[in-house]
Amino acid sequence: MTKAEKRSLVESKVDRQNILNNSFALAEIEKATGINGIPFENKFVLLKEQVAKFLEIDTRTIENYLQDYKEELYSNGYVVLRGKALVSLKKQLSEMDAPEIDFGSIKKISQLGIFDFRAFLNLAMLVTESERAKLLRQLILDIVIDTINFRAGGGTKYINQRDEDFIHSSFQEGSYRKEFTNALKDCVSAGNFKYPNYTNKIYVSIFKEKAAEYRKILSLATKENLRDTLYSEILDLIASYECGFAAKLREESNAKRRCLTPAEADALFSDFESQPHWKPLIDNARRKMASRDLVFRDALHLQLEEYITPLGREEFERFLGEKSMELAERLKETSDVMKRLKERS
Known part of the structure; x- marks a missing residue:
């Protein structure tokens, strides 16, 4: 059922x-x-x-x-x-x-x-x-x-990729992801745990779920990339977090002329995510993710249940219409090229 x-x-x-x-x-x-x-x-x-x-x-x-x-x-x-x-x-x-x-x-x-x-x-x-x-x-x-x-071609796990904005958002987020991980490497004095730790902090801040929780809801296999399932608006917001927090880390590290301790980096992130300009962007992202996943993937994000709203007719056209079907075919044809470009970036 x-x-x-x-x-x-x-x-x-x-x-x-x-x-x-x-x-x-x-x-x-x-x-x-x-x-x-x-x-x-x-x-x-x-x-x-x-x-x-x-x-x-x-x-x-x-x-x-x-x-x-x-x-x-x-x-x-x-x-x-x-x-x-x-x-x-x-x-x-x-x-x-x-x-x-x-x-x-x-x-x-x-x-x-x-x-x-x-x-x-x-x-x-x-x-x-x-x-x-x-x-x-x-x-x-x-x-x-x-x-x-x-x-959707027999499955909806990657229905997000049928949106014409996905390719641009995916590549853009990959670039900002590198800025983010480089800033963590250069500015935070902690082991490799810092990378998944601050990635999870971003996920929790945006959609109230850690990576493991999200993967479970969408039944993702170990080798499946979580970000390949995210809608373009979510990728854009994650990129904004990564770009902005990377800049904050470098600014604070330069001011102190040393790497930040984990406690200092945690406090910096807490202040960063509490800025009021994030609220409308986060609310919009939560509505889109919770509402689309429920309809298209039959996936219920319990933490976001209060954000569920009906999808407009344009949303069905965006992900199920003829234009999205053409995009899906183009993505299939160029998937190998995309993978190589991502590996080089």
Whole structure:
């Protein structure tokens, strides 16, 4: 059972919104459900009566959900038609053969609520009184997982590399990493433990996890490079930490005209990470890492759970869209070249 299944869609607005914002999965779900709606304004829509019939509930139940989850359902495609739009839909309905709809009563009304496919799915993920809604939720979860894996080429561990900014961020971070390790070598009087120690301090400062904890969450093998799995924004922030702290180490070491003791270097880092300018950058990095990993990798960072927010549609396009697929192919073709360049840098 996946983490997504453990978190009930009925209970989790974030999970519902992530599904509704994933246009690639929505297209597959629409195919699988085979729901016949009313063609209207270049899409298919459903009336309450049609939704009630499909979910095997009464319209009063739907009205209750529309009242209790008004903001969510309206923001995801439920709309009340009036005026010319309603006249246009009435004309469309008069030409249809749909026995579950009372056309006589519709002719008399001055407004009418309709569900597009997103709004219909949103409601189906909320309704607890319907066995069909429960089965549909399971189908939705299965399709979402399959779609992400398929579009990511069979696995999502390195889905971060499908972002066009990854290559630049990766090389840039490698350069600043060398500045950081050289500063530790020249300015801190400690053994080789200082390198993983201060690397972990950066990780904990940014995403509240040591390297070992992060590796466990993503199930990384010993030989897999942790930084190869990081999103470009995280790499950029790590590079900023490494560059900035390296400068602080050299400045303090030069002022004292000697290497710093571990205690002095620790105090310097504590002061460095507490600077207020880091907060918005760290908060943004935590939101992106926690939210993306949950959706794309089914990886839950418990330390960052409070930062989880729904991904926007542009995020799905960024990592699953055609442009990202082209980038993945280019990365595959040039992977050997990248490795050689990294070894030389």
